[in-house]
Amino acid sequence: MAAPAGRIAALRGQLAQAGLQACLVPTADPHLSEYPPGHWLARAWLSGFDGSAGSLLVTADFAGLWTDSRYWVQAEAQLRDSGIVLMRAGAADVPEMPAWVAAHLRPGDALAVDGRVLDRASAERWQRGLRAAGIRLVLDQDPVGAVWADRPGLPDAAVFEHLPPQACRARGDNLAAVRQAMREQGADYHLLSTLDDIAWLLNLRGADVDYNPVFLAHALLDDQQARLYVAAGKIAADLAARLAADGVVLRDYADLAVDLAGLPAEAAVLVDPARVTAGMLAPAPQVRLIESINPSQLLKAAKNAAEADNIRQAMAQDGAALCEFFAWFEAALADGRRLSEIDVDTHLSAARARRPGFVSLSFATIAGFNANGAMPHYRATESAHAVIQGDGLLLIDSGGQYLGGTTDITRVVPIGTPSAAQRDDYTAVLQAHIALARAQFPVDTPSSALDVLARQPLWRLGLDYGHGTGHGVGYFLNVHEGPQVIAVRAHARPHQGMRAGMLTSNEPGLYRAGLWGVRIENLVLAVPAQRTDFGDFLQFETVTLCPIDTRCVVRERLSADELAWLNHYHQQVRERLLPLVDGAARDWLLARTQAL
Secondary structure (H helix, E strand, O other): OOOOHHHHHHHHHHHHHHOOOEEEEOOOOOOOOOOOOHHHOHHHHHHOOOOOOOEEEEEOOOEEEEEOHHHHHHHHHHOOOOOOEEEEOOOOOOOOHHHHHHHHOOOOOEEEOOHHHOEHHHHHHHHHHHHOOOOEEEOOOOHHHHHOOOOOOOOOOOOEEOOOOOOOOOHHHHHHHHHHHHHHHOOOEEEEOOHHHHHHHHOEEOOOEOOEOOOOOEEEEOOOOEEEEOOOOOOOHHHHHHHHHOOEEEEOHHHHHHHHHOOOOOOEEEEOOOOOEHHHHOOOOOOEEEEOOOHHHHHHHEOOHHHHHHHHHHHHHHHHHHHHHHHHHHHHHHOOOOOEHHHHHHHHHHHHHOOOOEEEEOOOOEEEEHHHHHOOOOOOOOOOOOEOOOOEEEEEEEOEEEOOEEOOEEEEEEEOOOOHHHHHHHHHHHHHHHHHHOOEEEOOOEHHHHHHHHHHHHHOOOOOOOOOOEEEOOOOOOOOEEEEEEOOOOOOOOOOEOOOOEEEEEOOEEEEOOOEEEEOEEEEEEEEEEEEOOEEEEEEEEOOOOOOOOOOOOHHHOOHHHHHHHHHHHHHHHHHHHHHOOHHHHHHHHHHOOOO
């Protein structure tokens, strides 16, 4: 069967057989993971588009993929000749999916989506949007699964315990803190399906999801015990005994539906509607839902002092790996070696793997030269990548998972002689980065409100970028973590106030489609700044340690404050990394941290 046209045709046949007029295929699994296991990559299997965000809609005579501006270039290339229309989500002339469905389906028609992978909040939005048009939302069918004959099985990697000194909170303390939040909400039970919440709660880690050290599981807490739903054989007997000592009862992964159906009538169950799926809740219509953010979201977002210290150490090891890589890279270019974007990924990953505490990459490395750097989520492949030659800019966005923290960094380096326009763009992005890095603001300032600080230097020049400026980062967990998000276009939600201990990226950018891209990213830790009559104030401590290439900086455009920040940052980078590098890496570090 040809893909994706043949697969779309098979899906249409299944829809007709089931009496359904449309099918929605989101990018999700029952745990709402950013990087779902292969078993749940239905949208990628159907469409051929493998970006990490986007939803596919299929009707009898239309197939459209909605995805945001980060993926438009990639999606356009991957959807070519597929018959699938690229719907540029966020563009003024592109309706949102529910509005499109309401306008194109008829009263009495049915839209199917596998309820196991649709979060409760989205399901309710779809219901509201379709009800007025007389269209039914069907959540108990999986049309894609019916035609996906060679669907991969579920991953079966072993679960392991995150231990001191990197694990800085006791499992019993985590459980007690969540139960206290349950009591405050009046909840008898709390259902968790998001994997990072479960991993944090129980000090467990795994390898079921690419780049995120988590494992497939659900959890159901009451005041006395925590039921952990995980496939048999994934937890060794000695670990199971330690979990039992903390009141954690192991149940089979498939038993959640049975246990939910057996809960007492009118039992109060705390769920986060954005982090549990409608399908998971379907077996328990008898319970009373209390909808609120998972308490673990807020608890794990604010890193404690010991975690912050471990993060600083992980950042230093990561910075040392980057020094080693860049020293090799620049020497290889100087020797006339023919290097590609694939070589960047290979050698940088190898440098990280040699550092103490390294476990895996935290996401797929983005190495984009010139035009490829203009695609924020570009990924070089063996069949499609650029050779790094001539003049231009190379953008490298990469990160690692260490036992003591998660890293995420973007650097742009000049190749040959960058143009005046490229240097202007680079300098503007650097000014945007510094503006946020130097910010001071009251505790609980909505994180989205901070976005304008980074955009102002670009807006003054009539420039902008389509992605957010910052995302939360986990502690040896997901590289993208809530609840905080620094994004002016993000929907304002409760609990997004910036608090001490939150680790967030600072990554403004600028992209010239078909030409080049610039993004400068460090991770920043919110720390106390001062207390005044007007309240408590926070500031950002930049914890990422790697030189920001100054060869593209138009020095005369930097203010005295901006120049002082850059020189002070490079002084810190030099002092922290010198003890960890030697030879060519040491020489490179000294050269790249010279004051301007």
